[in-house]
Amino acid sequence: MNQGPTLPSGLPNPDPEAQVHSNEVAAFLLRELAGYPDGFMPFEHWMDRALYAPGLGYYAAGNTKFGSTLPTGDFTTAPELTPLFGATLARQCAPVLQAAHSTTVLEFGAGSGALAAALIPALRQLGIEPNYQILEVSADLRQRQQERLAGLNAQIEWLNDWPARIWGCVIANEVLDAMPATLFQWDSNGHLLELGVRAAGNAAAPAFEWATRPASDELQHLVSQRMPALLGYQSEINLCAEAWIRQLGHHLEQGLALLIDYGFPQREYYHPQRAEGTLMCHFRHHAHAQPLVFPGIQDITTHVDFTAMADAALESGLDVRGYTSQARFLLNAGLPALMSDPSFASDPQALSAVQKLVSEAEMGELFKVLALGRGVDIPLAGFMRGDRRDSL
Numbered sequence: 001m002n003q004g005p006t007l008p009s010g011l012p013n014p015d016p017e018a019q020v021h022s023n024e025v026a027a028f029l030l031r032e033l034a035g036y037p038d039g040f041m042p043f044e045h046w047m048d049r050a051l052y053a054p055g056l057g058y059y060a061a062g063n064t065k066f067g068s069t070l071p072t073g074d075f076t077t078a079p080e081l082t083p084l085f086g087a088t089l090a091r092q093c094a095p096v097l098q099a100a101h102s103t104t105v106l107e108f109g110a111g112s113g114a115l116a117a118a119l120i121p122a123l124r125q126l127g128i129e130p131n132y133q134i135l136e137v138s139a140d141l142r143q144r145q146q147e148r149l150a151g152l153n154a155q156i157e158w159l160n161d162w163p164a165r166i167w168g169c170v171i172a173n174e175v176l177d178a179m180p181a182t183l184f185q186w187d188s189n190g191h192l193l194e195l196g197v198r199a200a201g202n203a204a205a206p207a208f209e210w211a212t213r214p215a216s217d218e219l220q221h222l223v224s225q226r227m228p229a230l231l232g233y234q235s236e237i238n239l240c241a242e243a244w245i246r247q248l249g250h251h252l253e254q255g256l257a258l259l260i261d262y263g264f265p266q267r268e269y270y271h272p273q274r275a276e277g278t279l280m281c282h283f284r285h286h287a288h289a290q291p292l293v294f295p296g297i298q299d300i301t302t303h304v305d306f307t308a309m310a311d312a313a314l315e316s317g318l319d320v321r322g323y324t325s326q327a328r329f330l331l332n333a334g335l336p337a338l339m340s341d342p343s344f345a346s347d348p349q350a351l352s353a354v355q356k357l358v359s360e361a362e363m364g365e366l367f368k369v370l371a372l373g374r375g376v377d378i379p380l381a382g383f384m385r386g387d388r389r390d391s392l
């Protein structure tokens with residue numbers, strides 16, 4: 001990582017209120033840093049605090065700006081674009097619920113509640129009154145979800161932890177990418193370094209800069225299994241996301257998890273040409289790669305290594321039931337039939353949203369759907385054509 005703490009060019013200035021909040025988060029991070037040996041905070045911890053520190057982090061303090069509206073939005077997700085996304089997922093969930101003799105849908109990281117708001121009515125139309133559960137780490141977003149979904153008159157339960165056993169469908173849209181990642185770099189001698197953050201300012205003017213330390217034996221071992229030492233190459237490994245998949249393997253008794261996110265198989269993830277990794281920040285629809293600026297008021301993400309997710313699933317006894325692009329999944333699972341409904345077919349906004357969901361140049365190809373299951377052996381419509389499990 002070569003960027004210093006300076007602002008990437010072209011970024012809009014935060015409004016005064018957001019700037020005040022970011023200053024508070026920076027002061028908090030500075031205090032946290034003081035507690036770290038040698039003043040080195042692993043990047044994974046920085047990302048965790050900057051996104052999830054209660055009352056301060058980007059997802060935890062009312063700063064999450066879902067939606068396409070400029071100048072206020074930071075990024076848009078598929079369920080924010082159109083209810084057709086949730087309605088299509090419902091078509092894949094319904095037969096799984098029937099096969100598992102369950103009505104439970106457990107959504108992780110439900111954001112603004114947009115997916116639940118589409119999925120619940122769509123399941124009802126398919127004859128299923130869902131027992132909807134949401135596990136959301138952000139108290140602020142949980143409250144927003146409760147407000148948004150109150151009018152549905154549905155059975156919705158917000159969980160504080162994983163249920164002991166899950167029967168039914170698990171859904172996580174753009175959740176794995178928001179889990180804190182470890183950053184590493186191969187130096188010019190072929191040694192692996194871990195990247196972290198250290199203080200560069202003082203309490204009156206907190207500032208931060210990149211720091212490195214030799215990677216632990218464990219990190220060295222894990223990274224070396226996945227890629228060769230490429231001098232100067234920087235990337236990420238998401239051990240939190242892998243641990244989350246193992247949790248899923250532990251708790252899923254019978255059913256299917258649909259994990260939707262942007263990412264690639266490992267060969268592409270660690271492609272020699274992707275020498276700066278996939279770390280990305282979003283602020284008012286500007287994407288950049290400088291997570292040390294605007295703490296608490298910008299999103300920080302990394303792409304998903306779907307091979308690592310599938311390996312973690314297999315290790316924990318789950319079946320990898322399908323892996324394909326978002327476009328292929330949606331087209332297979334019934335989006336065209338839903339689009340033929342006159343209320344959508346004549347709505348230019350719906351058409352434009354669908355175009356974004358499936359276009360290769362937009363979300364259709366970069367986003368993938370990974371299906372992990374146990375004890376549900378029915379064919380899955382979403383993966384009938386174009387299943388790419390052999391690329392993992």
Ligand SMILES: C[S@@+](CC[C@H](N)C(=O)[O-])C[C@H]1O[C@@H](n2cnc3c(N)ncnc32)[C@H](O)[C@@H]1O
Nearest residue numbers: 059077109110111135136137138173174175178
């Ligand atoms: C990028 S947002 C996506 C929101 C929503 N799924 C959507 O597609 O619009 C990431 C969401 O995941 C949540 N999150 C992150 N890590 C989580 C975890 N381990 N368990 C549950 N929710 C998590 C965040 O608080 C946030 O709601």
